[in-house]
Amino acid sequence: MSGWRQLSPVLASANEDRLVFECPGCKVKHGIQHGPGTGPRWCWNGSAEKPTFTPSVLVTWSEPSDNPGEFDDTSKDIKRVCHSFVTDGRIQFLSDCTHALAGQTVDLPDWKDDSQ
Template identity: 60%
Template structure:
């Protein structure tokens, strides 16, 4: 993983990663030529725009321990990323559903 900007990282196979504050974790998309799903990217590492929307789903794990009880039900994060901002759609299962926020900076450990 290499640093493209304070908000965007690159990974193998034309991958781009940004930090999702709703999921408290990284989301990765692929752009450019290649197999599998691909997103459009405006080429701006400081204020990225990805098209179409990004849908991340996590399956339920009913056997998750008490410290991971949020994993007992399926989770969804669905967003548009436009001009460096994340617009979380209403079908998100986290607390930022319906809100728009700036893509947060990666912390120092992510640099």
Template identity: 55%
Template structure:
């Protein structure tokens, strides 16, 4: 994996990671030619713009997810476990190095616009 900047990583050609401060995790997009969903990227590693919006769903928020087989259900059954994963929605526009979180996000940054964050020390090594 190569670091294109403090805020973008390239795990493979045509793929980019950016750090999401709302989810406290990386989100991936695919750009350029190829199969599967593709985003436009302005080519700027310091002030990236991706089009269209980026929508990430996990756990029971994934369409067609089997009821009861998610992180919410697991932690309800194992309250002593440290919560490393969460079910959620993260929907954003990334424009000129800013991430605008839309109102359907389930994390604390819903409705806010913040600069893209740097990756945590040692992430992706």
């Protein structure tokens, strides 16, 4: 059981206030929190078919260096960025993204449930 509840072909819900979509740039799921509550919150237009989230969605993480001698040295980790606007069911990747879709705008891909 994945814990996702699919709302449309492109959007799922992880719980009452968390929405999740597939990122074709990172090839992983990104989520936002909406509505009242603590922590960062985004506005959502209420559309599961053509969602819009504001403000932008910024995801950052680090990956270990590709050099085997640097695996255990976190100062050598590779910094990754996915920064986008999701508007009317399309995702606009900003130029600071570190993946191949930087600077492009594409449709949100169909939701894939990884538990199946």
